Amino acid sequence: MSDVEIFNPDAIRPPAGTYSHVARVPADAALVVVAGQVGVAPDGMLANGFERQCAQAFANLGAALEAAGAGWSSVIQTMTFITRREDIPALREWRQQEFVRLFPDARYPPNTLLVVSGLASEEMLIEVQAIAAI
Helix, strand or coil: CCCCEEECCCCCCCCCCCCCCEEECCCCCCEEEEEEEECECCCCCECCCHHHHHHHHHHHHHHHHHHCCCCHHHEEEEEEEECCHHHHHHHHHHHHHHHHHHCCCCCCCCEEEEECCCCCCCCCCEEEEEEEEC
16 A cells, blocks of 8 residues: 555664564555464465475465455554564564565565464464555
8 A cells, every 4th residue: 555654763773674663554544454374274284394384374464465455565564473482583584585575665564573482283383463454
């Protein structure tokens, strides 16, 4: 959505990765809220390993956005939950490689990253949710 402002205030340290600090949405925008998506494929199989679960979770998120009439350019916030702190470098690497494709204008939405003690299933390593404005 072109009227969405995504920016980083000068009074805050620049982001340490592929995200921005602030997104401002016009009052007439409709919001699309997508529940957390995990590394489970449409056939119900959980991907093996963090990198594959990460890719599948983001693929699921993209499919949900598309089904709601939105897309990656409409995303105004993401929240990422991981269960192992040691997966942070792999997550950052995945985002640096893939966000160039998902956000070709480099307008990365604000993101909160949380390391949690667990997700819905013990084998799940990552969950990502998003809010979009259309």
